[in-house]
Amino acid sequence: MAQDREGPPAKRFKAAPPGTQPQSAAPPAHVQRRSLPISGARGPLLARLRRLDTAILIGETGSGKTTQLPQYLYEAGIGHPGVIAVTQPRRVAAVTLAARVAEEKRTELGKLVGYTVRFDDCSCAETRLRFLTDGMLLREAIGDPLLHKYSVAILDEAHERTIHTDVLFGVVKAAQKKRKERGLRPLKVIVMSATMDVDMFSQYFNGAPVIYLEGRQHPIDIFYTKERQSDYLQAALVSIFQIHQEAPACQDILVFLTGQEEIEAMTKTCRDVAQHLPEGCPRMTVLPLYASLPHSQQLRAFKPTPEGGRKVILSTNIAETSITIAGIKFVVDTGMVKAKKYSPETGLEVLAVQQVSKAQAWQRTGRAGRQESGICYRLYTEEDFEKFEEMTTPEIQRCNLASVVLQLLALKIPNVLTFDFMSKPSPDAIQAAIDQLDLLGAVTQKEGQLVLTPLGKKMAAFPLDPKFSKAILLSPQFHCAEEILTIVSLLSVDSVLHNPPAQRDEVQAARKKFISSEGDHLTLLNVYRAYKNVNGHKGWCRENFINGRNMKLMAEVRAQLRDICVKLSMPLESCRGDTAGVRRCLAHSLFMNAAELRPDGSYGTVGSQQLVAIHPSSVLFQCKPACVVYTGLLRTSRCYMRDLCPVDAEWLLEAAPEYFRRRLRSAKS
DNA sequence: GAGCACTGC
Numbered sequence: 141m142a143q144d145r146e147g148p149p150a151k152r153f154k155a156a157p158p159g160t161q162p163q164s165a166a167p168p169a170h171v172q173r174r175s176l177p178i179s180g181a182r183g184p185l186l187a188r189l190r191r192l193d194t195a196i197l198i199g200e201t202g203s204g205k206t207t208q209l210p211q212y213l214y215e216a217g218i219g220h221p222g223v224i225a226v227t228q229p230r231r232v233a234a235v236t237l238a239a240r241v242a243e244e245k246r247t248e249l250g251k252l253v254g255y256t257v258r259f260d261d262c263s264c265a266e267t268r269l270r271f272l273t274d275g276m277l278l279r280e281a282i283g284d285p286l287l288h289k290y291s292v293a294i295l296d297e298a299h300e301r302t303i304h305t306d307v308l309f310g311v312v313k314a315a316q317k318k319r320k321e322r323g324l325r326p327l328k329v330i331v332m333s334a335t336m337d338v339d340m341f342s343q344y345f346n347g348a349p350v351i352y353l354e355g356r357q358h359p360i361d362i363f364y365t366k367e368r369q370s371d372y373l374q375a376a377l378v379s380i381f382q383i384h385q386e387a388p389a390c391q392d393i394l395v396f397l398t399g400q401e402e403i404e405a406m407t408k409t410c411r412d413v414a415q416h417l418p419e420g421c422p423r424m425t426v427l428p429l430y431a432s433l434p435h436s437q438q439l440r441a442f443k444p445t446p447e448g449g450r451k452v453i454l455s456t457n458i459a460e461t462s463i464t465i466a467g468i469k470f471v472v473d474t475g476m477v478k479a480k481k482y483s484p485e486t487g488l489e490v491l492a493v494q495q496v497s498k499a500q501a502w503q504r505t506g507r508a509g510r511q512e513s514g515i516c517y518r519l520y521t522e523e524d525f526e527k528f529e530e531m532t533t534p535e536i537q538r539c540n541l542a543s544v545v546l547q548l549l550a551l552k553i554p555n556v557l558t559f560d561f562m563s564k565p566s567p568d569a570i571q572a573a574i575d576q577l578d579l580l581g582a583v584t585q586k587e588g589q590l591v592l593t594p595l596g597k598k599m600a601a602f603p604l605d606p607k608f609s610k611a612i613l614l615s616p617q618f619h620c621a622e623e624i625l626t627i628v629s630l631l632s633v634d635s636v637l638h639n640p641p642a643q644r645d646e647v648q649a650a651r652k653k654f655i656s657s658e659g660d661h662l663t664l665l666n667v668y669r670a671y672k673n674v675n676g677h678k679g680w681c682r683e684n685f686i687n688g689r690n691m692k693l694m695a696e697v698r699a700q701l702r703d704i705c706v707k708l709s710m711p712l713e714s715c716r717g718d719t720a721g722v723r724r725c726l727a728h729s730l731f732m733n734a735a736e737l738r739p740d741g742s743y744g745t746v747g748s749q750q751l752v753a754i755h756p757s758s759v760l761f762q763c764k765p766a767c768v769v770y771t772g773l774l775r776t777s778r779c780y781m782r783d784l785c786p787v788d789a790e791w792l793l794e795a796a797p798e799y800f801r802r803r804l805r806s807a808k809s
Numbered sequence: 810g811a812g813c814a815c816t817g818c
Contacts, residue, residue, distance in 0.1 A: 230816065258818055275818045304817065399814060431815065456814055478814040491813060535816090543818090603818035634813090641812080700818090756810040776811075 176204030177354045185209075185351065186216050193316065194329045194348040196341045200355020205332055206296050207241055210269045213292060219328060222291025223267065227274040229302045230462060231257045238262070238271040258603070259696050274304035275603075278311065282550045282600060286315045291325060298333040298341065299499070300461065301534035301563070307544060310560045311551065313345065336499045336531060344562045358509040364522040372474040373397075373406065375519045379472050380452055381413060383517075389422035391469035392451040394459060396504050398478040398493050403428045403454045410452060423449035429463070430456040432634070435689070441465055460503050464510070471508040471516040473501060475528075482538050482569075486750065489540075490775045497529040534563045541565055541573035542606045546582060549592045550600035556590065579732055579799060580610045601704050604632060611729035612701065613710075618725040620715035621705065623665055627722070629698035630664045631771055631783065636694060637667070638685040639757075650684045655759045658719055659768070659785040661726060663759050665719075668694075727791035730769035734792055735781060736804070737766045743781070745773075746792070746803050755780040767792070 178185070178199070189195055199205035210224050228234040238255035245253055254263030255271040263270055272280075274295070281287060293312045298305055309331075316327045331341050331348075342350050369375040376395055383393055397403050407428045414424040427441045442465060445451045453465060457477055477500065481490045496504070501518065508514025518525060536544070548556045557570055574590065577583045582596030592600065599609035608628045615624035630636060639647055654670065656662035671691055674680045681688040705712060715721045727734075734746040741764065743752050752773060754761050758781075760768070769792075771783035793800050 273817065275816090279818055300816090302816070399812095401812070432813080458815065460815090462815070480814070493814090547818095632818095639812085757812085761810075774813085776813090778811095780811080 176208060177356055178204040178208045181353065182208075182212055185353075186212055186218070188349075188351065189213070189328070189330070190216070190218055192328070192349065193320075193326060194345045195331070196338065196345065196348055196350045197330055197332045197353065198335055198338060198350060199332060199353035200334070200357055203353040203355040205353055206237060207244065209330070209332075210294060211241060211245065214269055219291030222325060223289050224269050224292040224294065225277055225287075225290045226269070226271045226294045226296055227277050227305070227308065228271060229274055229297050229300050229305065231260075231273055232462075233297075234271040234273050234276075235260070235262075238269075241269060241271075259700065274302055274308055278304050278308055278547065279603065281308075281311050281315075282547060285311065285551050286319055286324070287312070287327060288324075290327065292328040292330065294330045294332060296332045298331045299336050301337075301532075301536075303535040303539060303544065306534055306536045306562060307547065309344065309562050310553075313560060314553075336502075340562065357506065358511070358513045360505055360509040360514045360516055362505060362516045362518060364518050364525065365520060368521055368524060369519050372476055372519050373402070376406070376472055376474055377409060377413070379517050379519065380410060381417075383470050383472075384414075384424060384450060384452070385417070385421060387450075387470070389448045389450055390445050390467075392445055392453065392465075392467050393470040393472060394453045394455060394465065394468045394507055395472040396459070396474055396477075397454055397456065398474075398476050399456060400430050400432060403430055403456065406454050410454070424452055425449055426452045426454065428454050429459060431458050431462075438463075457500075459507065460500065464507070467511060468508055469512070469514055471504055471514065473504045473516060473518050475501065475518065475520045475525075479532075480538060482540055486748065486773075488773050488775050488779070495528055497532040498525065499531045501525065501528065536561065537563060537565050537569075540605075541569050542576045543604075545570065545573040546577060546592075546596065546600050546606050549577075549583065549590065549596065554589060576732060577606060579796060580606055580729075582606060582610075598708055601708065602701060604628065604701070607729050607732065608632065611725060612705065614728050615725050616711050616713070618715070618721040618728075619713045620718070620721045620725055621710060621712040622714040623719075623722045624725055625698055625701055625705070625712075626665055626668050627661045627726075629694045629701060630668060631661075632697055633690050633694045634687075636664070636687050636690045638687045640685070643685075647685045656719070657759075657763075658723060659760055660758055660783040661771075661785045662719055662722065664783075665722070723785055723787055724791050726785045727769055727787040728795040730771070730785070731792050731795040731799070733770045733772065733781075734787070735768055735770065736789075737764055743768075746800065750779065752779045752781050754784060755782050758782070758784050760784045760786065 197205060210226050213219055213224055234255045234257050238253055239249055242249040242253040247253060250262040250264060251266050253269045254267040256263050256276050257273050258276065295305060295308060312329050316329055319327050333341060338350055342348050380393060380395060397406060407426050410426040429438060429441045441453050459465065475496055476493055477496045478491060478493050481492060505516040508516050545556050548559055553559055557567060582593060582599050583590055584593050595613060598613055599606050602609040602612065611624050611628055615621040654663050654666040656666055667686065671686065676691060678688055732747060735743045735752055736746055738744055744750060745752055765786035767789045768784045768786050770781035774780045774782055789804055792804060
């Protein structure tokens with residue numbers, strides 16, 4: 141048995157998972173408003189908030205805080221005549237919340253109530269309640285650090301600690317202070333969160349009071365295993381079938397696993413086992429769920445359970461916050477997650493399976509009690525659970541900070557090393573980011589202070605990693621702006637190349653015609669040109685194993701980047717066949733990611749002489765160019781360079797003479 | 810000769 145069901149008494153608790161997910165929780169509209177838990181507290185809540193500059197609002201799932209509070213504030217005239225901003229970590233949430241609130245106010249979406257997300261602005265001068273993504277408000281702040289148009293900033297889902305929310309904390313705190321000092325209209329800041337991190341939020345915002353809101357979450361029973369499980373997959377399998385044979389039909393199971401491959405394998409195993417069950421067992425429908433799964437297949441997880449059957453959903457952490465499935469009675473938590481780590485010394489990103497935090501485990505557990513009471517099986521011992529980290533490390537402590545530092549400098553933060561972060565990244569990580577920006581020519585010292593150069597200011601206008609912004613800004617010098625725009629856009633979305641392992645030979649045959657001996661970037665450029673030639677025809681995409689969805693997204697990104705170029709009055713030319721210009725431009729912007737062939741046939745990075753290899757997915761896999769630049773490193777079984785472009789060592793010397801003089805092997809000889 | 814969790818501007 142994977143877990144102990146008769147042993148020590150189950151812990152019964154009232155789960156308070158974060159994250160109201162409006163897109164599928166969707167209670168009926170305005171008729172429901174008055175019966176939400178928050179409505180009983182309206183009067184006292186408004187009285188308190190009216191007096192406060194800053195408040196931390198803790199609300200359980202189902203409290204109605206996200207939809208109701210902005211309306212209450214507006215109806216009470218708090219913040220009038222400014223705009224009330226409500227930020228969300230995800231686009232869908234911003235859009236669906238705005239739609240719902242507009243419906244409750246019985247107004248047209250985009251007028252009084254609106255939303256603003258990337259590629260989609262549904263708001264106007266009349267808009268008073270504005271839902272936006274946290275990243276969008278941050279971008280606005282670059283143009284207007286004091287956020288003049290807003291009178292209230294509500295930062296929702298703050299416990300998720302996205303990199304954007306974390307930077308916004310500092311931005312709104314500073315804006316509030318400065319507006320006060322200058323006698324401007326005050327900025328009210330309301331931080332909304334689930335139960336974790338309460339003290340930290342309050343402390344950060346100068347001891348701001350914490351207001352608790354009742355929620356409406358059903359009780360969930362939690363079971364731990366008696367003994368530590370050596371194989372969480374085996375334990376999960378046993379648990380699934382144990383539940384399946386004991387629980388009534390129509391009670392669905394959600395299982396948290398770590399990744400696509402694991403989920404696909406487990407899906408197959410479960411389906412096989414399910415075929416050999418004794419008679420009288422409910423029919424089992426096993427459904428995988430992960431982000432890269434085609435949308436149509438994701439939707440299957442939402443279909444109601446067939447009469448007399450049972451749905452078993454095998455999911456990544458996408459089901460923790462982004463996707464909510466109704467009717468889950470059982471959650472099986474393996475306690476594992478695949479997550480990214482970053483080490484500033486090597487610039488290496490590592491994607492590794494690791495233990496979840498306590499907060500994450502509670503989040504998973506909460507997915508069981510959304511419509512009625514639920515049960516959660518934790519495939520680890522209670523003792524081990526106690527040893528889990530309290531919180532997941534905030535994203536800002538796990539990332540390359542080059543973009544963040546560039547944004548902070550664009551916000552005219554006087555000293556990025558002492559910026560008021562709620563959770564400070566390591567000084568090494570900040571310094572590494574400054575060094576990168578320095579090499580790109582984005583920053584300079586002025587009167588002992590780090591400031592942006594004119595180039596740096598332009599770079600900050602692009603929603604991109606600084607090295608890509610630099611590529612775009614340099615491209616006119618090489619007469620290839622159109623091509624670089626395409627390449628950078630392709631690199632900033634998920635891969636447009638679809639690689640189903642089962643059809644490997646067909647994929648290779650179809651891809652042949654796009655391959656350029658000048659590397660992966662130019663191969664991608666060929667794909668885009670061919671795609672444009674057939675006007676993005678769907679059948680063509682299918683035949684050529686091109687991901688049409690990502691291609692469309694890429695086109696949107698490209699249009700946005702092109703707009704920014706036009707606003708910066710950049711001359712946009714195409715080099716047509718002269719692809720050397722494109723490679724030179726890439727050499728001048730990716731020079732920090734350069735590697736040289738060594739006499740023994742291996743590759744070493746020019747920066748730190750680290751041993752690296754060409755990723756087998758690269759078109760240059762079988763080739764041995766003397767000198768390459770790459771988009772990034774990926775650490776798996778070895779350290780791989782991804783997206784390669786062969787370059788001349790002289791180009792690198794041209795790009796950053798000081799940096800390369802001592803480093804480049806070919807320059808020494 | 811490999812394989813990538815999830816967001817967002």
